Amino acid sequence: MHRSPPAHRTLLTRLDDRFGTWRGLVRLCLAWSELAAGRLRPFDQPALARVERLVWVCAGNVCRSPYAHQLARELRVPSASFGLSTVTGQAACADAITAAARVGADLTAHRATAWEDFSPRETDLYVVMEIRQARELRRRLGDCPAPITLLGLWGRPRRPHIHDxxxxxxxxxxxxxxVIERSVSGLVQSWRQAGHNGIQGPQRRVRANQRSEKKGSGSPTSNTKYRVRGST
Known part of the structure; x- marks a missing residue:
């Protein structure tokens, strides 16, 4: 005889499917409260006209930031990615490769870059997944004035915490x-509206919102390097 799952189990499953875990939901709620209180203003609405490269950042550079990086490549946007706590050369995790394949993206060639092996530029925009990553990166960047933003602030609806x-x-x-697809699409659209149209190419369908967007390359990137904390 078939038995229906307990109601509390169904609720937990839905919570896990939408937020990852109950911790993911709690961290999202805390992020919303910080956004409402204005404490995320330093990471919201950077001056995109000065940005020449989008740099996608997460913890391991094996799940979230590789997918954002791949979407940006498909949109012909100057990009890079790295992890705040990872080992250079590590492949994307198997589950991320499988999930990306379900939506037609290929992460098999991705290899992680550690923070210590990344060279920041003044004209970068660092796009992170979590508030704690934004604050840690701001500390590590030291003298480098490049702005930092939260990726989830660029999607609709906004989601200031994208759980690992x-x-x-x-x-x-x-x-x-x-969530990453919607947010990358929103950020790239805003970046282009700020004047980074580049050379227009053929149209393609963007998975994030099932609409076409023109391809374009950004402005030449700067080679200026800045002293950063914690680098070798």
Whole structure:
């Protein structure tokens, strides 16, 4: 005889599918409260006209930032990515590769870059997934004046915390990638509206919102390097 799952189990499953875990929901709620209080203003609405490269950042550079980086490549946007706590050369995690493949993206060639092996530029915009990453990166950047933003602030609806999907359910991986797609699309659109149209190429369908967007390359990137904390 088939038995229906307990109501509390169904609720927990839905929570996990949407937010990763209950911790993901709590951190999102805390992020919303910081946004409402104005404490995220330093990471909201940077001056995009000065930005020549989008740099996608997460913890390991094996799940979230590789997918954002891949979407940006498809949109012909000057990009890079790295992890705040990772080892250079590490492949994207198997679950991320599988989840990305479900939406037609290929992460098999991705290799992580550690913070210590990354060279910052003044005209970069660092795009992070979590508030704690934004604050840690601001500390590490030291003298480099490049702005930092939260990726989830560029999607609709806004989501100031994009929880790490590592080791979590396939359903949450799908949720996480959808949030990243919407947010990358919104950021790239705003970046182009700020004057970075580049050379227009053929149109393609963007998975994030099922609409066409023109390809274009950004302005030449600067080679200026700045002293950063914690680098070798």
């Amino acid at each position: 999907p590592m080791t979590l359910s396939p359903a949450y991986f799908d949720t996480c990638l959808r």
